[in-house]
Amino acid sequence: MRDVAIIGVGMIPFGRRDEDSLLDMLAYASLNALDDAGMGDKTVDAVYVGNMGAGIIQHQTSIASSLVDRLSLLPAAADVVENGPASGGSAVKNGLLAVASGYYDYVLVAGGEKMREITGWRATDFVATMTHPEVEYPYGITLPGMAGMFTQLYMEKYGVTREHLLAVAMKNQEMGALNPYAHVEMLLDREGIFDSPHAVVNNPVAATPLHLYDLCPVSDGAAAVILCPLDMAKKLQNKPPVLIAGFGQATDTHTLQERDDPTDLKAVTLAAQQAFDMAKLKPKDIDVAELHDAFTILEIAESEHIGFFKKGEGGKAAAAGKTRLGGQLPINVSGGLKSRGHPVGATGVAQIVDITFQLRHELPKDRQVKNAKHGFTINFGGFGNNVVSFVLKRTEP
Amino acid sequence: MRDVAIIGVGMIPFGRRDEDSLLDMLAYASLNALDDAGMGDKTVDAVYVGNMGAGIIQHQTSIASSLVDRLSLLPAAADVVENGPASGGSAVKNGLLAVASGYYDYVLVAGGEKMREITGWRATDFVATMTHPEVEYPYGITLPGMAGMFTQLYMEKYGVTREHLLAVAMKNQEMGALNPYAHVEMLLDREGIFDSPHAVVNNPVAATPLHLYDLCPVSDGAAAVILCPLDMAKKLQNKPPVLIAGFGQATDTHTLQERDDPTDLKAVTLAAQQAFDMAKLKPKDIDVAELHDAFTILEIAESEHIGFFKKGEGGKAAAAGKTRLGGQLPINVSGGLKSRGHPVGATGVAQIVDITFQLRHELPKDRQVKNAKHGFTINFGGFGNNVVSFVLKRTEP
Numbered sequence: 178m179r180d181v182a183i184i185g186v187g188m189i190p191f192g193r194r195d196e197d198s199l200l201d202m203l204a205y206a207s208l209n210a211l212d213d214a215g216m217g218d219k220t221v222d223a224v225y226v227g228n229m230g231a232g233i234i235q236h237q238t239s240i241a242s243s244l245v246d247r248l249s250l251l252p253a254a255a256d257v258v259e260n261g262p263a264s265g266g267s268a269v270k271n272g273l274l275a276v277a278s279g280y281y282d283y284v285l286v287a288g289g290e291k292m293r294e295i296t297g298w299r300a301t302d303f304v305a306t307m308t309h310p311e312v313e314y315p316y317g318i319t320l321p322g323m324a325g326m327f328t329q330l331y332m333e334k335y336g337v338t339r340e341h342l343l344a345v346a347m348k349n350q351e352m353g354a355l356n357p358y359a360h361v362e363m364l365l366d367r368e369g370i371f372d373s374p375h376a377v378v379n380n381p382v383a384a385t386p387l388h389l390y391d392l393c394p395v396s397d398g399a400a401a402v403i404l405c406p407l408d409m410a411k412k413l414q415n416k417p418p419v420l421i422a423g424f425g426q427a428t429d430t431h432t433l434q435e436r437d438d439p440t441d442l443k444a445v446t447l448a449a450q451q452a453f454d455m456a457k458l459k460p461k462d463i464d465v466a467e468l469h470d471a472f473t474i475l476e477i478a479e480s481e482h483i484g485f486f487k488k489g490e491g492g493k494a495a496a497a498g499k500t501r502l503g504g505q506l507p508i509n510v511s512g513g514l515k516s517r518g519h520p521v522g523a524t525g526v527a528q529i530v531d532i533t534f535q536l537r538h539e540l541p542k543d544r545q546v547k548n549a550k551h552g553f554t555i556n557f558g559g560f561g562n563n564v565v566s567f568v569l570k571r572t573e574p
Numbered sequence: 575m576r577d578v579a580i581i582g583v584g585m586i587p588f589g590r591r592d593e594d595s596l597l598d599m600l601a602y603a604s605l606n607a608l609d610d611a612g613m614g615d616k617t618v619d620a621v622y623v624g625n626m627g628a629g630i631i632q633h634q635t636s637i638a639s640s641l642v643d644r645l646s647l648l649p650a651a652a653d654v655v656e657n658g659p660a661s662g663g664s665a666v667k668n669g670l671l672a673v674a675s676g677y678y679d680y681v682l683v684a685g686g687e688k689m690r691e692i693t694g695w696r697a698t699d700f701v702a703t704m705t706h707p708e709v710e711y712p713y714g715i716t717l718p719g720m721a722g723m724f725t726q727l728y729m730e731k732y733g734v735t736r737e738h739l740l741a742v743a744m745k746n747q748e749m750g751a752l753n754p755y756a757h758v759e760m761l762l763d764r765e766g767i768f769d770s771p772h773a774v775v776n777n778p779v780a781a782t783p784l785h786l787y788d789l790c791p792v793s794d795g796a797a798a799v800i801l802c803p804l805d806m807a808k809k810l811q812n813k814p815p816v817l818i819a820g821f822g823q824a825t826d827t828h829t830l831q832e833r834d835d836p837t838d839l840k841a842v843t844l845a846a847q848q849a850f851d852m853a854k855l856k857p858k859d860i861d862v863a864e865l866h867d868a869f870t871i872l873e874i875a876e877s878e879h880i881g882f883f884k885k886g887e888g889g890k891a892a893a894a895g896k897t898r899l900g901g902q903l904p905i906n907v908s909g910g911l912k913s914r915g916h917p918v919g920a921t922g923v924a925q926i927v928d929i930t931f932q933l934r935h936e937l938p939k940d941r942q943v944k945n946a947k948h949g950f951t952i953n954f955g956g957f958g959n960n961v962v963s964f965v966l967k968r969t970e971p
């Protein structure tokens with residue numbers, strides 16, 4: 178395998194973008210990444226688009242073909258990659274392997290989703306299309322419903338408390354408020370949303386024991402990266418290339434009910450392990466991580482399954498500030514899905530963009546992890562049934 | 575790049591399969607391929623699913639995760655690849671590059687579509703979701719509509735006649751009737767469907783100048799292949815591995831109206847050229863080809879753009895029997911999309927399955943191309959805006 182580097186990244190502010198089509202958003206993020214890459218007169222050989230819902234939400238297919246046309250990248254090859262909420266991670270994976278194989282040199286990977294066209298129960302139903310078509314979806318289970326049951330079990334087994342969940346929510350909204358690309362800019366007021374007698378109104382139960390502020394918002398957004406072989410990247414003399422040092426992907430039973438222990442996220446453990454093995458690094462070597470906190474419990478559970486903390490210690494670590502900027506391991510400095518937002522096809526790509534910003538040391542002081550060298554991402558598909566993980570490494574100019 | 579071989583292929587009969595879900599069909603085809611591969615106790619590292627319409631037709635996403643679970647292939651990585659009607663070809667492409675990269679050894683690629691759940695205008699509308707979301711779809715253009723206009727222009731420019739189109743239709747239905755996997759088993763009766771005074775009823779106009787029997791049917795179906803490095807394949811001592819000697823993929827303007835010459839299928843020419851270059855072969859070296867005859871005109875136009883015949887000679891070649899079994903270059907011996915059927919996500923994979931049968935010399939005499947050594951496929955996405963091509967090569971045991 179050839180070493181593959183990230184030479185350009187781009188994003189657009191996540192949120193409600195009524196004025197832009199899905200194609201517009203993918204194009205804007207891609208243009209930002211192409212601009213950032215400093216490729217000169219080089220063009221892109223292939224394009225991958227991470228997207229979950231264009232068929233269902235926009236009633237459109239073949240959006241990779243539209244994108245490559247819109248960007249005047251013809252005749253570059255173009256495919257859509259779908260893996261539920263890990264579609265972005267899977268798109269980056271296939272871009273990585275395409276360059277690693279030697280067949281393509283320059284590859285654009287864009288992830289995007291326009292979800293605000295549907296709201297309320299239709300948005301929840303759209304997300305539920307990732308559940309098992311025979312033994313889950315027909316019975317009406319939703320992702321927040323699954324997450325609620327998972328949280329209850331996890332609390333009972335590992336002693337996670339509401340305080341721990343709140344620590345994650347507060348941290349990620351605080352960091353998101355500093356991120357110009359984040360959807361949720363509102364700071365969480367502890368008294369107002371949690372301790373107040375009006376908490377039942379301000380932060381209502383979404384799926385017991387999860388409340389509104391334990392969930393990520395429904396967002397529009399897009400993000401993009403440009404990949405090429407590391408040796409070519411070094412010749413570009415642009416910003417320092419970021420090496421994709423490790424990659425992993427693992428599946429688990431599609432249904433939660435078939436797992437021996439539903440609190441055991443085997444695919445997270447395995448995907449992370451594969452990525453660490455390929456990178457020849459360990460969890461303790463990581464300086465900054467973007468985890469898939471679609472629900473606050475997931476940041477805690479993932480931080481334990483990856484090996485950043487022991488089982489039962491992730492919630493305590495969050496409450497003790499160990500995962501804040503300046504702490505032992507800053508997690509979701511971007512604000513995470515909780516605050517940056519979770520346009521599903523975009524998320525896995527956005528995580529890579531945010532870690533690239535960190536490893537290039539180009540963020541303002543209040544968001545930059547000092548001397549960050551090794552970054553980590555995990556993109557969680559289904560309810561942990563298809564997980565994609567990357568280890569990224571700063572290269573010195 | 576590592577040389578990559580096809581070590582197993584599987585298919586299920588295309589047609590109307592009301593009793594099977596999309597997941598069932600993908601699983602049956604995959605099991606047939608796994609069985610055919612003779613892998614012993616080896617398992618699969620990754621799965622790719624080519625599918626265009628699960629979101630729109632089945633209201634489901636993440637079907638690769640369901641498939642890997644159903645087949646007990648956990649924790650293999652799993653992604654869906656979508657490229658309109660070339661989704662199958664793009665899925666094989668990504669399986670190829672994943673193995674070529676060295677990251678995965680054994681990869682299952684399954685393509686499938688369950689289209690008979692929708693019929694009439696809804697099926698036509700589903701297929702039209704591949705048109706441009708801003709400048710085509712909202713104005714009501716359909717794929718048969720595009721094909722009609724393309725046919726008219728092609729007839730005028732290159733002298734293609736109704737006789738030429740009929741020759742393609744007759745040949746492909748005749749061959750399909752011999753193929754146990756084909757959807758359409760009915761032989762076309764020339765007098766009944768073309769020369770009869772009742773032709774207007776028996777073979778009505780679909781989109782001038784195309785008639786009903788110039789179009790492929792709406793089908794359910796699935797097909798699968800197993801890939802691994804050629805050197806490992808040779809050690810399996812199973813059926814002779816088929817080498818993926820060449821691959822190409824090219825895009826063209828998403829809209830037909832933006833092309834300088836709408837009869838010029840640039841992406842077909844380019845994708846084929848890339849595949850021939852990689853294989854170090856030329857069109858004259860090919861012994862058997864599966865082309866994308868969603869409309870009869872496409873078999874003729876593709877045969878010219880690929881370089882099998884000069885421009886203006888493809889129709890005459892078909893009418894003269896040069897593309898029949900025993901002719902100069904047998905095309906669509908399987909019956910093609912016209913007769914085997916066109917469950918969109920399955921087609922690109924089914925083409926590879928059919929060529930593999932040919933190159934392993936295992937078909938009955940009335941369908942086997944004698945001593946076939948080199949095979950070719952083209953999978954046509956959109957209206958020629960995203961085309962995937964392969965050159966396959968027999969390896970001697």
